[in-house]
Amino acid sequence: MHRTSTRVILSCAAIGVGGGLIAAGAGYFAALVAGLAPMLYGITIGSHFLPSAVALALLKRPGVGILTGFIAGLVGAAFAPQWIWRFLLTGLLVGALLELPFFITRYRSWSPWLFYAAAGGSGLVLAVGTFIALGPEHYAPWFWVIYLAMFALSPVFFTWLGRLIASALSRAGVARSLA
Template sequence: MCRVPARRTSTSILLSCAAIGVGGGLVAGASGYLAAAFAAFGPMLYGLTAGTHFLPSVVALALLRRPGTGLLTGLIAGLVGAAFAPWWFWRYVGTGLLVGALLEIPFLIARYRRWDPWLFYVSGAFAGLVLAIGVFFALGAEHYAWWAWVIALAAWVLSPVLFIWIGRVIARALERAGVARSARVVASRE
């Protein structure tokens, strides 16, 4: 029987994902209440808050440049966000996992060898579109005018792109501060 050595993930990578996930979960938890207000009073603007769910996964992927960090960080952010609204537990956790997975797709296709900025933006726009289509049908497309859906779909696609830009700015600032240095050194030795 052929045994493939298990790829270990260093403690510093896990702790970095946890710290980023907690910070992102706090932002997502707070934005959940804003999203609820938008859903009740201006559903076409609901998508403006969707980008906050992208923030932790983007920071993790851009900073750590490791497979699975977007997914793990999205899960942690979802768990933390759900602590602020337990009745939305599966909404936070599911969104964190879905966003993390959708953001990882282009990097997976590139075998995690390329970390070009455009990959982040393409994956974010695609993920925003996937979420927008789901919400489009969940809210009942037939109840709204076409122009309302144009505004809503634009908000769902542009909000993730904006938060990807913010997440990449945060990741660069953390990298300049030396936050990822120890995690990358340990990861390169594995």
């Protein structure tokens, strides 16, 4: 059985806490956007990808995306308990979706395109899900174009940002002892 070191778990926790604080703020921002400009709501969904992307890019270990996403969900729920299930389930789902291509490659390839393929595919899955859930007849076509584009592009942007943060942390020597 594979053992995970305490350092890796604590690193996931630290990244998850930071990501959870961002997710909590994004949750309240999402409520504001949904009321004022609902077609831009998809921008906020990408913030849930940030902690898992940082953990996967920095630690390059199986399970760190799921664990970090779950911890981020717990922290986000602490600041917005009315959305506890949204935060917890989204954290788990996003972590699993981001880890999927690495799981398929048996965690042997950490190529950047796998991060973006996972994020883009996840964004499309979420976009199609919301399109079906909300019903195409409720909004004009121009609304759907903007709405679905935000859902598809936001995860890619936040994954790119997460990889940038992980790169900066790695240059600073944060994960050196984990290699």
